[in-house]
Amino acid sequence: MKKLPKTINLTLKVWRQQQSEKKGHFENIATQNIAVHMSFIEMLDSVNEQLTLEGKDPIAFDNDCREGICGTCGAVVDGRAHGPQKATTLCQLHMRQFSDGDTIVVEPFRARAFKVVKDLVVDRSSLDKIMAAGGYISANTGGAPDGNAIPIAQEIAEKAMDAAACIGCGACVAACPSASAMLFVSGKVSQLALLPQGRPEAARRALNMVKTMDTCGFGNCSNHRECENACPKELSIINIARLNREYLKASFFSDAT
Amino acid sequence: MSWLIQIFSSSVGKKLLMAVTGLCFIGFLAAHLAGNLSLYAGGAAFNAYAEKLHSLGPILVVFELGLLALALIHVITGITLFVQNYKARSVPYEKDKAAGGRTLSSLTMPYTGFIILGFIVFHLINFSFVDKSDRTIFEIVRAAFVNPIYMIIYLVVMIIVALHVRHGFWSAFQTLGVNHPKYMPALMVLSVIVGLIIGLGFGLLPIYLWTIG
Numbered sequence: 001m002k003k004l005p006k007t008i009n010l011t012l013k014v015w016r017q018q019q020s021e022k023k024g025h026f027e028n029i030a031t032q033n034i035a036v037h038m039s040f041i042e043m044l045d046s047v048n049e050q051l052t053l054e055g056k057d058p059i060a061f062d063n064d065c066r067e068g069i070c071g072t073c074g075a076v077v078d079g080r081a082h083g084p085q086k087a088t089t090l091c092q093l094h095m096r097q098f099s100d101g102d103t104i105v106v107e108p109f110r111a112r113a114f115k116v117v118k119d120l121v122v123d124r125s126s127l128d129k130i131m132a133a134g135g136y137i138s139a140n141t142g143g144a145p146d147g148n149a150i151p152i153a154q155e156i157a158e159k160a161m162d163a164a165a166c167i168g169c170g171a172c173v174a175a176c177p178s179a180s181a182m183l184f185v186s187g188k189v190s191q192l193a194l195l196p197q198g199r200p201e202a203a204r205r206a207l208n209m210v211k212t213m214d215t216c217g218f219g220n221c222s223n224h225r226e227c228e229n230a231c232p233k234e235l236s237i238i239n240i241a242r243l244n245r246e247y248l249k250a251s252f253f254s255d256a257t
Numbered sequence: 258m259s260w261l262i263q264i265f266s267s268s269v270g271k272k273l274l275m276a277v278t279g280l281c282f283i284g285f286l287a288a289h290l291a292g293n294l295s296l297y298a299g300g301a302a303f304n305a306y307a308e309k310l311h312s313l314g315p316i317l318v319v320f321e322l323g324l325l326a327l328a329l330i331h332v333i334t335g336i337t338l339f340v341q342n343y344k345a346r347s348v349p350y351e352k353d354k355a356a357g358g359r360t361l362s363s364l365t366m367p368y369t370g371f372i373i374l375g376f377i378v379f380h381l382i383n384f385s386f387v388d389k390s391d392r393t394i395f396e397i398v399r400a401a402f403v404n405p406i407y408m409i410i411y412l413v414v415m416i417i418v419a420l421h422v423r424h425g426f427w428s429a430f431q432t433l434g435v436n437h438p439k440y441m442p443a444l445m446v447l448s449v450i451v452g453l454i455i456g457l458g459f460g461l462l463p464i465y466l467w468t469i470g
Contacts, residue, residue, distance in 0.1 A: 013351070015351075026351060076350060076352075078352055078354065079350060079352035079353045079354030080354050080356055081356070086357075105351050105352040107350055107351055107352070110346055110347075110348050110349070110350055111345060111346060111347075112344060112345050112346065112347045113345070175356050177342075177346075177359060177364065178342035178345055178346070179342070179345035179346040180268070180342075180345070182268075207263075210267055210268065210269055211263075211267065213268070214267055214268050217344075217345060218268075218345055219268075219341060219342040219344075219345030219346070220268040220271060220272060220338050220341055220342055220345075221268065221272060221432075222338070222342065222363065222366065222428075223363065223424070223427075223428040223431050223432070224358050224359040224360075224363045224364070225357075225358030225359065225363075226355065226356045226357075226358040226359050227358070228358065229356035229357040229358045230356040237431065237436070238436050238437070238438070238441075240431070240436075241431050241434045241435065241436030242434065243269070244269055244272075244273075244431075244432055244433065244434040245434030247267070247269045248269070248273065248433075248434065251260065251263070251264045251270070252264075257260065257263075
């Protein structure tokens with residue numbers, strides 16, 4: 001087995017932008033002694049320590065759980081959303097994926113609907129707006145219902161769970177050549193449309209979430225399938241087909257507007 | 258009416274328009290190709306086919322107007338989608354690598370579409386809006402393809418049409434919501450086959466006509 005070097009030296013070509021309104025630029029930052037077992041986020045931490053000691057502005061980036069489940073982190077690394085490893089968030093990407101002497105291009109998720117806040121931080125509140133338009137069920141809270149009161153077939157539950165794996169990171173938008181949010185919206189619509197609890201509001205949900213998605217300035221799905229390949233939770237475009245069905249059903253056969 | 262406007266101004270509705278009109282065009286291409294194959298049977302067969310087609314009279318006119326309507330919808334919606342999608346990524350990436358989904362055919366859809374539109378105008382001027390009073394359609398077609406430039410233009414455009422159909426065919430089913438693991442892999446393969454049939458079917462004709470000169 002090839003023995004990995006303990007540390008590598010890299011050049012980061014990273015996007016720097018003071019604030020939304022200002023023009024940004026790429027900055028080359030030379031880094032030394034990056035431990036290969038660091039995550040990409042830990043590498044950025046160590047670069048920021050170095051920058052801070054030099055009296056420079058650290059690189060701004062989003063992160064939270066650092067275990068690949070919260071959907072907060074994300075950047076386009078070497079042309080790929082969340083970097084070169086499949087089914088992995090940026091915080092779970094390790095520096096052993098890179099080689100000594102590499103130049104790594106680090107850019108924010110690019111979309112008109114995702115404004116750059118600073119450096120690699122983008123405003124993804126448009127995804128929240130879409131959720132607020134119907135990504136929930138209006139159930140009255142009360143005592144917890146009996147677990148198996150409504151029987152749900154195991155394969156349906158599995159499909160709903162697969163759709164619900166979406167962590168809302170926005171990599172699908174970043175990876176889509178048309179900056180479309182269809183995979184995100186389809187995941188949210190699917191997880192509820194598949195379950196009996198989600199059916200009463202299914203038509204209204206599909207119509208309103210798509211309408212909000214369109215007004216936020218996302219592009220139109222062109223079936224490039226980049227989203228499902230970039231998704232850290234591997235959501236399938238089968239969900240997009242389901243969203244299309246739900247939307248068309250709601251448009252032509254329901255009273256919802 | 259407002260519900261109709263809402264559907265067709267939405268992203269899903271616009272894709273629906275592209276899918277339905279696109280599938281109609283694939284149907285048209287299949288019929289067109291079937292007719293054109295009579296060229297292999299010689300001039301008389303091809304002229305007979307053309308005559309039979311024109312003897313349909315008003316039915317043919319209705320059909321042509323239908324095709325024109327489909328074309329207008331496909332082109333106008335396509336341009337709208339192209340502009341919106343272009344605007345949706347306001348700043349391009351410095352480095353942009355495929356994650357494993359996009360293909361040459363999917364990435365070039367708007368461009369191949371524009372080329373096909375230009376070609377259709379060229380094609381109609383060549384063989385449809387042409388003086389047929391003193392020559393049969395076979396003579397006109399045969400005379401055109403003596404010119405190798407014509408042959409090459411047609412050949413290249415047929416490769417482009419094949420690319421457009423290859424992404425368009427399976428895409429239309431996905432847009433219509435027809436996607437299930439039971440048959441989607443087969444549909445993807447079928448999409449390549451349909452693209453190949455259309456590309457080869459139409460593409461070999463100009464070569465054949467050129468060789469028989």
